[in-house]
Amino acid sequence: MKLGFRQNLDGYKKMLTEAYGHLVSNDDVLSPIVRRNGVIDFTPDPDIFTNVCESIICQQLSSRAADAILKRVYEMMPGRELLPRVILDTNREEFRRCGVSFRKIEYVREFSEKILSGKIDLEKIWELDDDGVIEILTLSRGIGTWTAKMVLIFSMGRPDVLAYEDQGIRAAVRDIYGTQDIPDTEQIKAIAESWRPYCSIASMYLWKYRDGKVK
Structure with missing residues (x-):
């Protein structure tokens, strides 16, 4: 998915609000963390x-x-x-x-x-x-x-990127979704189906959780 946020920053901010609503409605496990944190406050850096x-x-x-x-x-x-x-x-x-x-x-x-x-x-x-x-x-x-x-x-503000390689995301999925071990790629992809088309934003909530900003 492409998003020219450089020309449409308001559209990017609107997308963050839409992502919040989607994740609250479509993932009962992640929803409490999303609700506590509210809409993500982030602006991509295009450099x-x-x-x-x-x-x-x-x-x-x-x-x-x-x-x-x-x-x-x-x-x-x-x-x-x-x-x-x-x-x-x-x-x-x-x-x-x-x-x-x-x-x-x-x-x-x-x-x-x-x-x-x-x-x-x-x-x-x-x-x-x-x-x-x-x-x-x-x-x-x-x-x-x-x-x-x-x-x-x-940098580019793409909304649906799933970085299943990221160790922070893997650890957060284990903690939040109660997988016995660090989940493998296929497990993360399966869980992330409910996040689409906002995997990037879901990832931001997971990173915040791992950083201790959201409990």
Whole structure:
């Protein structure tokens, strides 16, 4: 499903309200958590390039470590912005001094090169369906399906993305739906049928639950 929220932010906010009503009415297990939290208050950040680079840099790090490294990276950047040309012009050793691993530096540089060469067009990508976005983004090393789905949800505002790979979602489903173990992909897909076409929004409630913001 495609949603050009950049031109229709009011429509995105309306969708959040519709998602709230749908989840309350269609999932008796999730409904109490949705009701307690109310309509999700969220606005997507359309800066796909920055969000992907931050995701690569923060992979497999604690929130505290990731925040510290990102702070140092932004302080190093002219204008405190992550831009493709600036990243390629920055010496690798400067990134290393910020705490970024060599492997992640290469991934961020490769993504920057693909943007500048036009192999990945971050304007045209908005015209693609969800699967098309995932296919294009994962052409660049360091960007897996999970990262691409986070872009779909948090940058592009796509309403029906099911990130069954996400460990937080798996753990929340186990706790809320009482599965004996961490649910597998097929179990999550079956449960998520009642969320459609708002899997992205259901996921936000699950993440909030895991963060302890909703009991």
